[in-house]
Amino acid sequence: MERLSRRERERLRHRREILDAALELFSERGYHNVSVRDIAQKAEFSIGTIYKFFEGKEDLYRSLMLDKAEELHAQLIEALRREGDEVEKLRRFITTKCRLFRENVKIVRLYFTETRGAGFSIKAGLDQEIRKKYDECLKLVASIFRSGMEKKIFNDLSDPYRLAVALDSVCNGFIFLWLEKPEEHPLPEDPNLILDIFFKPLLLQSS
Amino acid sequence: MERLSRRERERLRHRREILDAALELFSERGYHNVSVRDIAQKAEFSIGTIYKFFEGKEDLYRSLMLDKAEELHAQLIEALRREGDEVEKLRRFITTKCRLFRENVKIVRLYFTETRGAGFSIKAGLDQEIRKKYDECLKLVASIFRSGMEKKIFNDLSDPYRLAVALDSVCNGFIFLWLEKPEEHPLPEDPNLILDIFFKPLLLQSS
């Protein structure tokens, strides 16, 4: 078991406090409309201290995004890896993804501006790292579809990776709907609401 | 038939040239990383001339987005309104959407940062106007699903609006894939590649 010195623990706590303040501000006003001074004030540190923890505004932003991205993806991947049959795993993917987004609205707003927005945002490098993690997830979902097809649980009507993208996209679509008008379009509690779109035929005369 | 004076035609051409230069730069580097000076230089006009055509940087951006959004949405809506049965209309929606995006990659990058990104970006008002148009499209697609259900062509496995969101999201998902790695993930020419995901059951033992 690793023990950090009090010094080290304090440092980490301060780092976290700065990141929390930054997230609050960035998610409210966007990267370019928040100054380092704003963050310092909100976190109740001096500007100099911010620069002790991060190389600059950009590094602070990157750290914020990567830290959270890592955390969220770790949870998502854990959910996908847990024991269970294919359908169960897909259900878990959907519920976990929805829960994570619900619990992390602020970072998600920023996250989507980055991952979905044009690649120029802030720094190309950030994008690449997050996309890599994102793709890891998608590939795990794809592998679930593939294994389901091999077990003849799923119809192989499309390439598994594309199916994964499709499933993920539908989740995202519903999440966006919820982000825009939370009361009008609540996030589905029941993953079947999403899964049925894939599992059941929409076209009746499937001749 | 309305005829514009030479003066008027020149003005419009110049306006277009400025917007084109701006689109090029904004899509490459993002709104905040492009200065009015950059745009002026790229468009080969003086800074003052830019301000003759637009009230400011923000107005220039808004004009760019709204002009294009209007154009794209007009085409999309026209495609949805043209005669045809429900399946045909959905196919047309997919092919048109994919074609429009393929032909307008640059604006689409910006478009997605705006419509899907956090609401703070640039100006809330723009967002609202574009989202309204966007929603108009979704509602038209929803009405296709609804009419299909009434005609018993489609299974009413989900709310039509949600189905529209799902279909649109899957299209977006594939478009993003293509945007990231165009060679690896070409945009499907055949709309059935997307439609089959909805039309055919993924789950085999649909007991």
Add this chain to the structure above:
Amino acid sequence: MERLSRRERERLRHRREILDAALELFSERGYHNVSVRDIAQKAEFSIGTIYKFFEGKEDLYRSLMLDKAEELHAQLIEALRREGDEVEKLRRFITTKCRLFRENVKIVRLYFTETRGAGFSIKAGLDQEIRKKYDECLKLVASIFRSGMEKKIFNDLSDPYRLAVALDSVCNGFIFLWLEKPEEHPLPEDPNLILDIFFKPLLLQSS
């Protein structure tokens, strides 16, 4: 008798229209807060035409001030030169000065910013020319005091020029009062209200 061609007369009328528009705007907003475009619009001429009449914004301003200054000083000097005894002439100076100011509030506002303000205003040259005219007036008033002293009508309690400055200053003081709060401090119709301050002793026990 000099006759101007129609061309020439039109030119002068246009010049006057431009100067009138400029006076209106300058007196409302001040030299630096009025653009040549504003003047052109108000005068209903094109910018280019303004530059046909004046070398630039500064020249326009100078012309405006000098034209009016000449006109006003001409009237003042005429009033001082007209026949009459010393007391009559002083009365005429006061009434004429007050009337001219009342009738030309707009130019007077500008005039005072120039003549009394710091010498930097717009262009030192302007100042000099106007001050010269101004001083001409003062010297005429001084000569009235001097002649009055010689005729033993006036007590020679002070240098005539200084007396002239004093009389003029008291007029200005009352004019400023009136400019600020016209209802509260109306301009005296009766010149004796001002003259009595000089003519009668304020101190009673003039032992």
Add this chain to the structure above:
Amino acid sequence: MERLSRRERERLRHRREILDAALELFSERGYHNVSVRDIAQKAEFSIGTIYKFFEGKEDLYRSLMLDKAEELHAQLIEALRREGDEVEKLRRFITTKCRLFRENVKIVRLYFTETRGAGFSIKAGLDQEIRKKYDECLKLVASIFRSGMEKKIFNDLSDPYRLAVALDSVCNGFIFLWLEKPEEHPLPEDPNLILDIFFKPLLLQSS
């Protein structure tokens, strides 16, 4: 006795240095012909530092004017309030006013452009604040005249406030004369030179 920290004292010194540099430049070239960059260079600070001390160019100007106006008016009012009979007080008013102006030529140039110039200059609000102080002085002088009249020291030939305006105006007139040509028209050391104009009758045969 209040002691300021070294930090605080430095700050105040820097603020004063900036104001001094600004006064120098404004009085030479006028508000609109001095840029913030000019002031920063003259004060040997960076532009950013100027904005640490003042909200903007206008605020810097206002601070400069109000600081000095307060200081000068405080001294003038103190002079008027000190013990003494009416004639003594008037003498003190004249000598103090002349001394203050002599010692503060630069600010006075600016002061007059503001208080006497057209109301549009810089910002109406400033004008109001200074005029209020100015009027306070005038009313104090008026009260001296009034009390003198009540004591039958002064002849009540005019409204006390108007007399105050007249006296002040004559002082201003002489001060302007001195500002223009200091050698030719030195500021009177002896206040009686001005007072006699009021105290003694100019008209001999006061029939």
Add this chain to the structure above:
DNA sequence: TATGAATGAGTATTCATTCAT
């Protein structure tokens, strides 16, 4: 070690003036 005063490059915007039509 922590602070925040100081820096100055960078940005949006204005406007007097020119000149092709």
Add this chain to the structure above:
DNA sequence: TATGAATGAATACTCATTCAT
């Protein structure tokens, strides 16, 4: 001759970053 589109230098102000204390 009259026009007004085009020009671009100039300016107020911001903010990421540094560094002396």
